[in-house]
Amino acid sequence: MKKNEISFGTNFWSGFETGDPFYALETFFDFAHLDYYKNILSEVVMYSYKRKIYKQDNPCEIFIFYTAVCSFIKVCYCLQKKSKKWKVNETADFEFIVHLASLTKEEYSNPFIVFQKAFAEITKEQYEFYVCDMVHLSLSPCAEEPNYDVMTPYIHLIKMLDASQLMRERGFKKVKNNQQT
Secondary structure, rough: OOOOOOOOOOHHHHOOOOHHHHHHHHHHHHHHOOHHHHHHHHHHHOOOOOOOOOOOOHHHHHHHHHHHHHEEEEEEHHHHHHHEEEOOOOOOOOHHHOOOOOOOHHHOOOHHHHHHHHHOOOOOHHHHHHHHHHHHOOOOOOOOOOOOOOHHHHHHHHHHHHHHHHHHOOEEEEEEOOOOO
């Protein structure tokens, strides 16, 4: 019986759809660099508290960011379920990695832990709502404060971005019956 592929919604920002989470992750980082996503996410959150409209000269960039990050959240949700079947390749010592500073040593060793922690605390739907709400508020000239914790999902998203980039850099191994292939 053939498994149904999951739609990650990549067609909205990449021009094509993929049901493979590893390929979707690759496409996500081919579309824009890690620093771009982290910077835009940080600015969207900051502008959600201001009376200024973020990217007033080009708001469509934020819409594309929104669709890409929603795809990313779906990919991360799928990856946390694959953590027992896949392993990230080993790499250099933790001490020399500065650009992935949000990760602990344990998370650096096994990036799947980041996804497990993130989705144990907050649901996929709550992340999608969070991104939608932050984008909405950052594009609004009214200063409104959300009535929920804004920093916890933000921190988890930053960590998921870093973990995903690390996974992309290292590559994957499929684990079969506790044996690496």
